[in-house]
Amino acid sequence: MDNLQDVLTVAATVVEYFLFAYLAVAFIVYALKSPSTVKPSRVVSVPQKAWERSVAPTTALAGMAS
Structure with a gap:
């Protein structure tokens, strides 16, 4: 029995x-x-930066228009 144990x-x-x-x-x-x-x-932040860049000209034009 000890052997089995x-x-x-x-x-x-x-x-x-x-x-x-x-x-x-x-x-x-x-x-x-x-x-x-x-x-x-990190990859998600790249399209976000691209989106910010694409919005930036729009805000610049809006600033010039006003």
Whole structure:
């Protein structure tokens, strides 16, 4: 019975190590990919600036008209 308990303990320890290793790798991959998920918010600001540039001549013309 002790032999079976030792085998189960070793098996549980190995499974636990693999689980922690998997979580560590998943966290590292997530941490490395997180800057690329920030890029779309920067890309959104580019059309916004283009929109501001396209509005700027209109406001300049409105200023001259008044």
